[in-house]
Amino acid sequence: MSESCDEYCTIHEKTLRKARKEHDCCACGRVIRPGQRYANVFTVYDGNAETFKRCGACEATWVHLLSLCERLNRETCDNLYPREDLGCGLQYQGEWGELPDEIARLAFMTDDEASALLEKSP
16 A cells, blocks of 8 residues: 655646546546546656556545554655555555554445545645
């Protein structure tokens, strides 16, 4: 879910969008249907450009992991950062401990509920 990074992205741009066509969430594989909101992340790291699209539930999970990484980084001076696709093979509990209920519930949201999460974001 997170990884140690020695360097930062040259470019890291995240925008919240409303889908005009179908996309696949890079984290869970859920189809993001036209009209649903999603996070679009464009990165350039070590000269390689990538685009990641996350559904509302996966974006909420990513934001949660970012807050955990930032808190730990302040305490330990580590450079942890959540993977954009949320995939590194680690289980949440093995890395962070007990899974909060509000994060666990994200896995059971409908597509429309996941999309609505991003309508509340700034």
